[in-house]
Amino acid sequence: xxxxxxxxxxxxxxxxxxxxxxxxxxxxxxxxxxxxxxxxxxxxxxxxxxxxxxxxxxxxxxxxxxxxxxxxxxxxxxxxxxxxxxxxxxxxxxxxxxxxxxxxxxxxxxxxxxxxxxxxxxxxxxxxxxxxxxxxxxxxxxxxxxxxxxxxxxxxxxxxxxxxxxxxxxxxxxxxxxxxxxxxxxxxxxxxxxxxxxxxxxxxxxxxxxxxxxxxxxxxxxxxxxxxxxxxxxxxxxxxxxxxxxxxxxxxxxxxxxxxxxxxxxxxxxxxxxxxxxxxxxxxxxxxxxxxxxxxxxxxxxxxxxxxxxxxxxxxxxxxxxxxxxxxxxxxxxxxxxxxxxxxxxxxxxxxxxxxxxxxxxxxxxxxxxxxxxxxxxxxxxxxxxxx
Numbered sequence: 001x002x003x004x005x006x007x008x009x010x011x012x013x014x015x016x017x018x019x020x021x022x023x024x025x026x027x028x029x030x031x032x033x034x035x036x037x038x039x040x041x042x043x044x045x046x047x048x049x050x051x052x053x054x055x056x057x058x059x060x061x062x063x064x065x066x067x068x069x070x071x072x073x074x075x076x077x078x079x080x081x082x083x084x085x086x087x088x089x090x091x092x093x094x095x096x097x098x099x100x101x102x103x104x105x106x107x108x109x110x111x112x113x114x115x116x117x118x119x120x121x122x123x124x125x126x127x128x129x130x131x132x133x134x135x136x137x138x139x140x141x142x143x144x145x146x147x148x149x150x151x152x153x154x155x156x157x158x159x160x161x162x163x164x165x166x167x168x169x170x171x172x173x174x175x176x177x178x179x180x181x182x183x184x185x186x187x188x189x190x191x192x193x194x195x196x197x198x199x200x201x202x203x204x205x206x207x208x209x210x211x212x213x214x215x216x217x218x219x220x221x222x223x224x225x226x227x228x229x230x231x232x233x234x235x236x237x238x239x240x241x242x243x244x245x246x247x248x249x250x251x252x253x254x255x256x257x258x259x260x261x262x263x264x265x266x267x268x269x270x271x272x273x274x275x276x277x278x279x280x281x282x283x284x285x286x287x288x289x290x291x292x293x294x295x296x297x298x299x300x301x302x303x304x305x306x307x308x309x310x311x312x313x314x315x316x317x318x319x320x321x322x323x324x325x326x327x328x329x330x331x332x333x334x335x336x337x338x339x340x341x342x343x344x345x346x347x348x349x350x351x352x353x354x355x356x357x358x359x360x361x362x363x364x365x366x367x368x369x370x371x372x373x374x375x376x377x378x379x380x381x382x383x384x385x386x387x388x
Contacts, residue, residue, distance in 0.1 A: 017097030019047035026105035032188040038080035038109025053092035080109035083139030110139030113183035115191030123199040131166035140185040165240020173203035236372040253371040258282035287365035299354035301327040315377040
């Protein structure tokens with residue numbers, strides 16, 4: 001602070017610059033901020049002694065970015081790059097000079113995720129597969145993705161995961177549509193991607209058995225050796241949903257780590273109850289694929305649109321007790337553990353048919369043989385002692 005020359009300068013402080021600003025703070029304001037348009041709000045305490053300031057100069061990284069008139073003591077800095085740290089000082093000034101700079105205050109600007117790149121869409125039988133690449137997260141972790149079609153009415157789906165991935169959306173055969181996707185973090189929704197290219201959902205190429213819902217290619221028609229939806233069933237991995245037939249030995253899949261079952265557990269039909277406490281303390285973790293194989297099986301079971309052989313086991317709740325139950329023995333009154341809801345939910349559809357031959361893709365993982373399909377937690381009851 002400098003004293004200016006004047007006739008009465010030795011007798012009073014009229015010509016002395018203002019005192020310094022104190023208590024400067026910087027606060028990130030992330031809610032619904034567009035990507036790379038972050039906002040940081042500054043506030044400070046105006047000086048009370050010395051000359052009254054004319055205003056305040058705001059500096060970011062040592063460069064002046066704005067001024068505010070006294071008695072204001074706030075400033076909003078917008079247009080900031082996402083996930084970037086910024087540092088600020090504020091200096092009071094008047095006609096006779098400037099005070100020393102305030103303390104330095106810093107904050108990281110975070111925003112919604114970036115607008116996503118165009119997703120890819122692939123037509124299947126009775127469904128389409130949509131895949132995407134994770135965008136920049138804006139400095140806050142991605143919570144989920146929202147996918148929708150350009151149909152009327154729109155077919156929407158929310159997928160809870162942080163990174164790149166894929167999902168399927170059921171659709172009517174011979175219809176043409178495109179899909180777009182956006183990411184969401186704690187700050188809000190990112191921008192929608194452009195639509196994918198148009199895809200036309202395929203119709204089944206053969207008749208399914210009477211009274212049984214047949215997803216694309218699941219059943220092997222008599223006389224055909226057809227690798228089926230058992231192979232294309234979506235499995236949860238650290239990199240998103242992956243078709244079972246694309247897994248390799250050594251890959252990792254998503255599972256739950258819980259007490260109550262030995263690591264070498266093998267289902268033999270004897271009821272094994274998992275306590276509520278053990279399951280409540282379960283932690284989502286990763287398991288490693290140790291064996292893979294294709295096996296002919298007589299019969300199939302649909303549970304909440306996931307398809308199993310008769311000997312796959314599913315984590316279910318029956319009469320209030322959590323236990324692995326063989327798919328052939330699942331009842332409409334059972335509750336099935338759901339990945340997205342992290343809870344046991346009612347069975348929405350349950351269909352069984354023993355008059356079909358299917359080819360089951362078996363996945364054995366360690367430490368336990370449990371892993372997540374797109375919807376539920378399953379146990380592979382098959383050993384893999386055949387040739388794929």
